[in-house]
């Protein structure tokens with residue numbers, strides 16, 4: 323943004339329009355009240371000055387003092403009335419502005435967040451987008467301040483028009499003098515505004531990092547390592563260094579501001595001196611009667627005060643408009659990167675989902691996470707995605723859910739490219755249990771029902787979901803059942819164990835009741851009995867025509883999958899059912915992984931053992947007939 327004084331002046335009408343339109347959307351009545359109150363105040367100011375002039379004319383007239391005072395009394399009453407009227411209107415305007423400000427702030431924040439929650443996953447992970455969002459955050463409070471300063475400018479402008487009118491009537495030369503007094507101040511305030519904005523921009527990343535450190539220092543999840551590994555003092559030291567750097571910057575700004583303030587005050591003092599010298603010259607040379615001179619002096623004082631107020635408001639308006647501009651830019655960025663709301667409807671779940679030569683590359687990553695992958699998933703199938711860490715399983719499941727679009731190739735639902743489908747409809751058919759699923763800092767009820775918030779009060783459905791995920795035992799331990807807050811650090815909040823959280827996540831997915839269930843390592847924190855039970859239940863959903871996509875490292879749990887896809891470094895290297903992948907003349911990757919895992923954990927001894935018997939069998943000697951072949 324061009325920050326020269328002239329360019330600022332040129333931008334004021336646009337800023338003004340923008341602000342008024344924002345205020346109009348937020349609360350039209352409050353805006354009308356403010357406008358009327360300010361017009362009234364201006365009229366009262368002009369009227370008050372003219373009445374003051376009449377008081378002075380009466381007082382400076384010839385005749386006995388008592389007569390002159392009596393003569394001035396009616397005008398004096400008008401001065402008092404005008405002043406009381408202006409004060410009342412000022413209070414009305416203040417109250418209406420106070421009502422308008424928070425509404426504008428809310429509207430500005432909402433308009434940005436509405437866009438942000440629709441941004442494509444790929445973009446929500448980008449650093450440039452986050453930088454834009456962080457800049458935009460200042461814009462939310464800026465919106466409120468813009469209103470206050472715009473109204474401040476209007477108020478000062480009205481008062482100035484009134485004063486200028488009076489000065490023009492008294493003597494035309496007084497007008498430019500009024501302006502001359504304020505020019506240095508205007509220059510100084512604009513310089514300060516520009517400096518503050520530039521500083522905020524340069525220090526934005528610093529402030530973001532400092533905020534992240536602050537959150538870490540008080541985070542529950544970081545607390546154990548902060549203490550046991552002694553990371554606390556280390557982070558605190560980093561935090562303190564950053565705080566010290568920020569304080570230095572504030573000091574630098576304060577020094578510069580003090581210097582500018584001194585210079586502008588000196589210049590303003592000189593121009594004020596010159597103004598009063600001219601006024602004196604006009605009086606001594608008979609160009610202005612004494613009463614008019616006194617009124618002019620009052621008008622000049624009130625006018626320069628008004629002008630100063632106006633310049634200060636312009637300074638803040640300009641400063642806040644720069645931040646507001648950031649908010650508008652962030653909102654536009656979010657809109658540009660949003661998931662399209664258009665596309666072909668998807669009323670029914672797909673019979674076939676097909677990946678055709680799909681390659682996907684994360685932004686800012688050179689190697690593709692998925693490389694030329696082609697596969698098919700049919701309705702009602704149980705599909706397992708397996709492979710080493712980083713082989714692309716999670717990425718594939720996110721593409722399947724429509725969260726990412728391929729860099730090249732296509733993902734199609736019943737032959738239609740995902741890009742051409744209305745994505746909200748695609749999402750409507752999917753339930754997700756991601757590896758790093760969200761542990762919402764809400765109640766247990768909200769944690770389950772968040773997958774279908776409109777059914778949050780359907781306790782029967784919640785109970786069914788809890789029963790499905792075996793989360794009843796979790797609920798039984800909670801002090802307020804469904805209404806227990808699952809976040810420590812808040813009143814009544816509790817913490818759940820990793821396995822308990824996974825049951826909640828499974829219940830969440832069940833509660834959603836979608837046609838395609840994607841489970842990414844859904845049982846990694848569960849005990850063996852719970853894990854086997856959970857896998858049985860997940861698989862059982864397929865018999866209800868749900869499509870199940872299971873990402874897992876527990877290879878013994880994929881034996882009953884209809885098809886297993888094996889990924890390696892982003893490439894699909896093998897696929898088939900368990901028997902095919904394990905046959906001696908079949909492919910090797912899955913078989914080797916399975917044998918390795920069986921050997922390591924002796925998982926083969928668990929074959930066919932009901933979940934409830936696992937614990938008692940754990941302690942018994944291994945009598946499995948399969949033990950010798952793979953162990």
Ligand SMILES: Nc1ncnc2c1ncn2[C@@H]1O[C@H](COP(=O)(O)OP(=O)(O)OP(=O)(O)O)[C@@H](O)[C@H]1O
Nearest residue numbers: 447684687691709710711712713714715716717718
């Ligand atoms: N959000 C992301 N941004 C950038 N790179 C990513 C992102 N998520 C994953 N990757 C990279 O993509 C590749 C595939 O990751 P992905 O999470 O899909 O593998 P995975 O098979 O699910 O691994 P794991 O078994 O460890 O969960 C890895 O190299 C990973 O570092």
